[in-house]
Amino acid sequence: PVIYVITPSKPGPTQKADLTRLASTLRQVPALHWIVIEDQPAPTALVAALLExxxxxxxxxxxxxxxxxxxxxxxxxTARGVEQRNLGIAHLRELVSAAAAAAAQLKRSPQRPGDQQGESETSAPEGVVYFADDDNTYDLRVFEEMRFTQHVSVWPVGIVGGLMYEGPVVDLATRRVVRWHVGWKKQRQFPIDMAGFAIHARNFINTPGELLSRSSPRGYLESHLLARFVRQLAQLEPKADLCSTILVWHTRTEAPDLSQEEAHPSDPLVEV
Ligand code: UGA
Ligand code: MN
Structure with missing residues (x-):
């Protein structure tokens, strides 16, 4: 399955550094499609060149x-990245539908030597969707953990919500998620950061429309999204050694000190 990574990206002094770091990670992951959505009226040349x-x-x-x-x-x-992720999801639906149509076409075409007989006619959309913000830190192993998500998979996130980590707690006998290790806004139905889950692509095809809402308060974006697909904790697929290994960290890029710019303006032709 292909991993579709959706990344909103805010313009500003650290954008290029953040996207450079994330690109250095993602380019090492096979079968991954990166959808970058800038918080801008139009795509910028800076990000276009960086992606190239x-x-x-x-x-x-x-x-x-x-x-x-x-x-x-x-x-x-208020929540960030709402419009960007909604646009990313709309684009994802197009990509997944096109890939499913291409796969169906391939199956209809004449048998090639070595092809398997008797495969099903319908091509279900394959793929998994992950919302990766530009400022987090990702262990490469998190992508292979999420790749075989059946419905919705979950794992802990490091340094977030006032804790060393936040995450699902798994009952070792049943191997099911039974509760959460969380402090901040613990009344949420799914108190988990955006970096801590992946969703099978078919869910985005089967559930049309805008899945994220501008009116979700901060911290509720994730919970409201997961509530569209999940009813019970037992439906969640625990990854990363039954949620005992940290493979992603909610690092945040510090706002840079630009207090000397007025007295000593940097050359605007130098792209930073
Ligand atoms: C936390 C979560 O990790 C985010 O996934 C969630 O969107 C956010 O809270 C929220 O509740 O809104 P945090 O580190 O506080 O994240 O947020 P940022 O990393 O600053 O923003 C999340 C993403 O949106 C980033 O990729 C950022 O580049 C982008 N963003 C941020 C925009 O596109 N526009 C903005 O005005 C701000
Ligand atoms: Mn962040």
Missing amino acids: RSGMRNSYSHLAVQSEAVSAGPRYK
Whole structure:
């Protein structure tokens, strides 16, 4: 299965550094399509050139949509990346449908030597969707953990929510998720960061429309999204050694100190 990675990206002084670091990770992952959606009216030349150089070859898409309301500072109230992820999901549906149609076409075409007989006629969309923000840190193993997601898979996230890690707690006898290790906004139905789950692509085909809402308060984007697909904790597929290994960290890029720019302006022709 292909992993579709959806990354909203905010313009600003650290955008190029953040995307450079993420590209260095993602280009090492086989069968991965990276969908980058800038928070801009149109895709920028800076990100276009970065993606071209990234070594992702043709397996990326570069889109843009401007946020309705930009919420600033480290303790912002409204959710970020909503419009960008919704556009990414719309694009993902097109990619997955096109891939399924191509696979169906291949099966209808005359038998080639070595082909298996008796495969099913319908090509179910294959693939898994992961929302990877540009400032987190990803162990390469997290992608192979999520690749064989059947419905919705989950794992812990390091340094987030006021804890060393937040995550699902798995009952070792049943190997099912039974509760959460979480402190911040623990009343949420699915108290998990965006970096801690992956969803099978078919869910996005079967559930049309915009799946993220501007009106979700901060911290509820993930919970509201998962509630569309999951009713009970037992449906969740625990990954990363039954949720005991940290393979992703919610690192955040510090806002840079630009206090000397006014007195000593940097050359605007130098792309940073
Ligand atoms: C946490 C979660 O990790 C995010 O997935 C979630 O969207 C966010 O909270 C939220 O509740 O809104 P945090 O580190 O606080 O993340 O948020 P950022 O990393 O600043 O933003 C998430 C993503 O949206 C990033 O990829 C960022 O580049 C992008 N973004 C941010 C925009 O596209 N526009 C903005 O105005 C701000
Ligand atoms: Mn972040």
